[in-house]
Amino acid sequence: MEKEFIPRITSFVCKWCTYTGADLAGTSRLQYPTSIILLKVLCSSRIDPVFLIKSYLKGADGVLIGGCHPGDCHYETGNYHTRRRFKILTEIFSTLGLPKERLRLSWISASEGPKFAQVSNEFTDKIENLGPNNARENMFL
Amino acid sequence: MNKVIKIENGTKQGVLNFLEHLITTDKISGVLTLRKINEKGICDYGFISDAKELKFADPFAPVMPINAAQTLSSLTPTTKPIAAIIKPCELRGFVERVKRVQGSMKNVLLISYTCGGVLPLNTFQGDGSEKIIADYYNAISKGETPGSIRPTCKACEYFVPMMADITIPLLGNSESESECSLIMNSEFAIQISKEFQCEIITSELDSKIIDKVLAVRISEKEKLYNKTKVTKDGLDELVNIFGKCVGCHGCSRVCPICYCVMCDFESHNFDYNIEIFETELEQKGALRLPPDTVFFQIGRLAHMSFSCVGCGQCEDVCPANIPVATIFKKVGEATAGLFDYIPGKDLEEAIPVMIFKEEEFEEIGK
Ligand code: SF4
Ligand code: SF4
Ligand code: FES
Numbered sequence: 001m002e003k004e005f006i007p008r009i010t011s012f013v014c015k016w017c018t019y020t021g022a023d024l025a026g027t028s029r030l031q032y033p034t035s036i037i038l039l040k041v042l043c044s045s046r047i048d049p050v051f052l053i054k055s056y057l058k059g060a061d062g063v064l065i066g067g068c069h070p071g072d073c074h075y076e077t078g079n080y081h082t083r084r085r086f087k088i089l090t091e092i093f094s095t096l097g098l099p100k101e102r103l104r105l106s107w108i109s110a111s112e113g114p115k116f117a118q119v120s121n122e123f124t125d126k127i128e129n130l131g132p133n134n135a136r137e138n139m140f141l
Numbered sequence: 142m143n144k145v146i147k148i149e150n151g152t153k154q155g156v157l158n159f160l161e162h163l164i165t166t167d168k169i170s171g172v173l174t175l176r177k178i179n180e181k182g183i184c185d186y187g188f189i190s191d192a193k194e195l196k197f198a199d200p201f202a203p204v205m206p207i208n209a210a211q212t213l214s215s216l217t218p219t220t221k222p223i224a225a226i227i228k229p230c231e232l233r234g235f236v237e238r239v240k241r242v243q244g245s246m247k248n249v250l251l252i253s254y255t256c257g258g259v260l261p262l263n264t265f266q267g268d269g270s271e272k273i274i275a276d277y278y279n280a281i282s283k284g285e286t287p288g289s290i291r292p293t294c295k296a297c298e299y300f301v302p303m304m305a306d307i308t309i310p311l312l313g314n315s316e317s318e319s320e321c322s323l324i325m326n327s328e329f330a331i332q333i334s335k336e337f338q339c340e341i342i343t344s345e346l347d348s349k350i351i352d353k354v355l356a357v358r359i360s361e362k363e364k365l366y367n368k369t370k371v372t373k374d375g376l377d378e379l380v381n382i383f384g385k386c387v388g389c390h391g392c393s394r395v396c397p398i399c400y401c402v403m404c405d406f407e408s409h410n411f412d413y414n415i416e417i418f419e420t421e422l423e424q425k426g427a428l429r430l431p432p433d434t435v436f437f438q439i440g441r442l443a444h445m446s447f448s449c450v451g452c453g454q455c456e457d458v459c460p461a462n463i464p465v466a467t468i469f470k471k472v473g474e475a476t477a478g479l480f481d482y483i484p485g486k487d488l489e490e491a492i493p494v495m496i497f498k499e500e501e502f503e504e505i506g507k
Contacts, residue, residue, distance in 0.1 A: 050444075053440055057435060084497050087502050088446075092442050095475045096373075099375075105505050139425045139427040140434075141435055
């Protein structure tokens with residue numbers, strides 16, 4: 001029997017909003033898939049695009065960024081910069097023919113536990129349909 | 142229409158006369174220019190402060206031993222005016238560096254010219270280069286695109302200088318052997334050349350020539366992009382291309398945009414320690430060394446592609462013959478294009494990653 005594909009989704013989330021939102025999802029006993037691996041950062045703007053590139057090339061099936069809604073960043077404008085950098089990265093992916101659908105950015109506030117669960121489920125479903133990231137086995141990457 | 146200095150001399154000699162005047166009358170302390178370093182005509186950039194040394198200057202030599210943007214960074218800020226005679230993409234590279242506070246335009250008389258492209262370093266210095274260079278000058282005086290120039294030069298649309306104080310018409314200038322025009326674009330240029338004895342007229346670049354060259358360059362660009370299999374073919378193609386990379390990072394050292402003294406990709410951040418090796422080997426069973434060559438390039442694209450001026454320096458120095466510049470130029474057009482940004486066009490225009498609009502890309506974040 002083929003091994004069941006459980007995606008691995010590296011998720012860089014802002015401590016002030018999405019991480020707290022994930023906590024809330026937990027304490028509210030909302031279900032979200034084990035595929036989501038959370039990495040806490042101080043602000044979504046701390047996420048250098050190279051973190052996402054490295055994650056993808058090392059075999060993460062999906063890469064998720066979670067940040068405060070525009071206007072709500074604790075450092076005022078950090079997430080606007082995140083959004084630009086994310087746009088640049090997805091543009092690079094599409095120009096090079098890389099699967100930009102494996103990258104996602106979602107604004108999820110501290111009170112949006114249900115949204116966190118919903119995004120996690122949705123994104124996991126999508127990645128399941130895409131199948132495993134073939135970079136994982138590539139010895140050149 | 143601009144003020145234009147007319148000199149009754151060939152273009153090269155006319156420019157040297159002008160520079161000699163600026164140096165001997167103490168208007169500038171010296172000039173950054175290409176100059177011959179030996180009998181064979183090998184060229185390097187040099188800073189000339191003694192007018193006698195100008196006889197070695199070869200300002201229009203079709204070669205880029207280093208992207209002069211890097212050199213200008215180390216010469217500025219300067220308290221005494223200097224001049225620099227450089228190629229349009231070097232000037233754009235310098236503007237991008239100034240935006241990153243790696244130099245200053247103040248007190249620099251920036252002279253540039255309509256550019257016919259440069260030869261790869263090996264061609265310029267190699268056997269039989271005399272004939273290739275003679276053919277080159279012949280072709281550009283007719284406004285043609287010499288077959289011998291760098292691939293990204295053939296595909297370059299920005300051969301008319303932007304942000305130059307003085308522009309010299311060279312490309313498609315059939316009179317360049319007998320006359321010299323210096324088009325003054327700035328008040329600084331007009332002021333500094335006030336005492337220079339010459340004829341002054343008003344004129345501008347010949348737009349017919351510009352349009353003709355531009356059409357050729359654009360079609361060459363399409364050809365180049367189609368030939369260099371890089372896009373849309375995904376990871377496997379990237380592995381094919383960068384699988385050859387020896388990991389020397391020469392491409393980023395010579396890049397006018399990559400100014401970081403300590404490049405992130407050379408820092409310990411991305412070192413492979415024994416744990417990482419073991420985890421990777423467990424997963425893959427084998428690992429290519431040096432690792433991370435694809436990562437390095439995509440990472441660099443994310444950090445600077447929107448500022449790439451397409452100078453071709455990276456590709457020229459690559460020991461593995463990887464079409465680095467073609468890839469960076471193409472991706473850079475896409476990333477800069479998101480913001481209608483043209484690198485090096487305007488000092489006042491902020492680098493796309495330094496600014497944002499509250500309302501933009503609202504499809505992101507759902
Ligand atoms: S110059 Fe060529 S071989 Fe060296 S790091 Fe760049 S792509 Fe790799
Ligand atoms: S990436 Fe290459 S072509 Fe682009 S500016 Fe740097 S050296 Fe020039
Ligand atoms: S603090 Fe949450 S995105 Fe900046």
